[in-house]
Amino acid sequence: MSLPRIAIDAMGGDEGVRVMVSGAALARRRHEQFKFLLVGDEARIKAALDNHPNMRGASEILHCDDVVAGDEKPTAALRRAKTTSMGLAIAAVKSGDCGAAVSGGNTGALMAMSKLALRTMPGIDRPALAGLMPTLGDDDVVMLDLGANTECDARNLVQFAVMGAAYSRIVTGKSAPSVRLLNIGTEEIKGTDRLQEAAAMLRAASGLSLDFQGFxxxxxxxxxxxxxxxxxGFSGNIALKAIEGSARFVTDLLKTAFRSSIRSKFGFLVSRPATELLRHHLDPNNHNGGVFLGLNGVVVKSHGSANVNGVANAVNVTARLLEESLTERILADLAELGEARLRDNGSTAK
Incomplete structure (x- = not known):
């Protein structure tokens, strides 16, 4: 069975066409079976493709010179969905011409357009932005929501848990990934009423492909x-930026320390393999690719400042989600959640 194409918003991101096309070309070395729809200025895309022979036969260009600005309000961007590179990339997913879209453009506009065009899947009230973050363990941690929904109720959090676990199963290969709710403490009595309610719902739900472990x-x-x-999304976005800021602080602090004296510079040369490993582990480009979960289609957000490697990682994430049928997995888990609620309600009635 042939895999669906990936639509690339070639105009999105700080550097636009060159980085987006180069990143897609790099990702295709790992996923040669995928083809692409490159949406943006045709002349600039053709010029970029001249440097990537592996993309020429695998790519179709959809010309568009209208771009969503980084500071544009989502409501304004929505009015131009039919004329912008971002909107046309999402429309290709809606029509079935492509299986997924990738953009490094305005996050708010991307979410608004995606939600309006693709709608949320049955059983999901709100889509969530999920991302991968590095850990001291063998696997990255999936975290959601990272900013799509500033206010959520307990039902939303339970749905996020189901979607995040489906994503994690693809990333980690675990049949029942461990799930926890972010809280101000790990004790069961800590947290807001909505956190308490969400925890109770997750503890009560049986048959789900996840292992709820509290806070x-x-x-x-x-x-x-x-x-x-x-x-x-409010707490998640703050936590994400705090973690990314701490990572930059550590790397900048190390640079300052190693430049402070001749002895420190010598120490840097000795410890360079270790510091390079640390730099690689903390580089956000190596964990790039936020996924809008809960939509009837796959949409991946790349950092606007991502370099070629960062865009390649976002496209790699997209390809893997299509290969592993993420949307179908979430739908199956939501069906199981609905059945679990019916079982619980039946038990309560008795």
Whole structure:
């Protein structure tokens, strides 16, 4: 069975066409079976393809010179969905011409367009933005929501847990990934009413392909203790930026320390293999690719500042989600969640 194409918003991101096309070309070395729809300025895309022979026969160009600005309000961008590279990439997923879309453009506009065009799948009230973050363990941790929904109720958090676990199963290969809710403490009595209610719902739900383990505090997110961390978009976005800021702080602090004296510079040369490993592990480009979960189609958000390797990682994530049928997995899990609720309601009635 042939795999669906991936639509690339070639105009999205800080550097636009060159980085987006080069990143897709790099990703195709690992996923040679995929083909692409490159949406954007045709002349610039053709010029970029001249440097990547492996993409020429695998790519179709859809010309578009209208771009969503990075600071454009989502409501304004929505009015231009039919004329912008971002909107046309999403429309290709809606029509079935492509199986997924990748963009490095305006996050708010991408979410608004995706939600309006693709709609949420049955059983999902709100889509969530999920991302992968490095840990001290063998696997990255899936965290959601990272900013799509600033306010969430308990039902939303339970749905996020189901979707995050489906994503984690693809990433880790585990049949029942561990899931925890982000909280101010791990004790069962801690947290808001909605967190308490969500925890109770997850503990009561049987038959789900996840292992709910209660709460986790923010300082433990990257310790490798859990596969999926669930929270609302407001707290998730703050936690994400705090973690990314801490990573930059550590790397900048190391640079300053190693430049402070001749002895420190010599120490840097001796420890360079270790510092390079640290730099690679903390580089956000190596974990690039946020996924809008809960839509009737796959949409992946690349960092606007991502380099070629970062875009390649976002496209690699997209390809893997299509290969592993993420949407179908989530639908199956939601069906199981619905059956679990019916069983629980039946038990309560008795």
């Amino acid at each position: 986790i505090e923010a300082d433990k997110i990257n310790r490798g203790l859990v596969d999926v961390v669930v929270t609302d």
